[in-house]
Amino acid sequence: MNVALFVPCYIDQFFPDVAISTLELLESQGLSVAFPEMQTCCGQPMANTGCTADAAPVARQFVEMFSGYDAVVCPSGSCTSMIRNHYSEYFADDDQRFIKLRDSTFELCEFLVDRLGVRTIKGRFPHRVSVHSSCHGLRELRLGACSEQMVPRENKLRILLESLEGVEVVPISRQDECCGFGGTFAVTERETSVAMGVDRVQDHVQSGSEVLVAGDMSCLMHMQGLIRRREMPMQVMHIAEVLAGRPLPTKQTASAAR
Structure with a gap:
């Protein structure tokens, strides 16, 4: 191919x-x-x-x-x-x-x-993880189920994530809620965007998750900033990094990257 x-x-x-x-x-x-x-x-x-x-x-x-x-x-x-x-x-x-x-x-x-028909990725990620499903992924690409439609769908990201050894995917209260980024929305409607993002991140923190994983780095970039400024006990990683075997970033590494 x-x-x-x-x-x-x-x-x-x-x-x-x-x-x-x-x-x-x-x-x-x-x-x-x-x-x-x-x-x-x-x-x-x-x-x-x-x-x-x-x-x-x-x-x-x-x-x-x-x-x-x-x-x-x-x-x-x-x-x-x-x-x-x-x-x-x-x-x-x-x-x-x-x-x-x-x-x-x-x-x-x-x-x-x-x-490709891949459902298992060889690797290990021994951490408590929560999943953020982006709005475009759910509502336009149908990569998982969303509350607006009563249609059962497999979550593509979770299928691959849960195949890793040692990972524990913890549930959150509102699985398909927007993080508030929305591209230019985060600039033109900053206060609303921040309020939505904080609400979204707190749901993940309260689940006991160590790592917030998503398939859209734009959402993660928005939430990463909110987490860092509020010194919340959580890190973010893109699903590609997790599946490719990247280790959980140390605080020093994460700070340098920002």
Whole structure:
């Protein structure tokens, strides 16, 4: 399979080890993975703020760059959803190159579980863990069940996480509540975003979790800042880092990374 790795811009700039972990994880499944070096942002920030004219050329460039691959894998439900669910307004209904790319672009856990049929990852993570399911992952990609729909769905992230030795996934009270990040929402509605984020993090802390794990680094970036400023007893990790065998960051390592 001819696979390309798409790395969201915030991961590229602030959390590059998430991208490296994703690459290692895909290669551990026997895949040869390409990284198109001229890739840029998917255009979601512009689209979210209503700047459709600015997002359109970004979307066209993305399709031009990635359409030749059998599959495009992204360690972000948010960016994956932008391509799958929101790029259509920039292309004609019969644009076959776009349709092919749309149907072959996957979030990381979705790709592993649904496309490759992986349900077990060899590794060990001996920690108490709680899972944050991002809104885009649940409500647009259907990577798990959400309370708005009474439809049972397997949670792709949990399937892989629970296959690791030593991990204990602890329940939280509100499994599909938004963290309040919402991209530009966190900037334009800062007070509301912070209140939502604190409420979300406290639910995880009260569960007794050591590590908050999610598939979207944007959500984790938001909650990580709230945790750090309030000195809460919890760390955050992207699912790619956990599955790739990264150890739990020490306080010194985590502080340096921030």
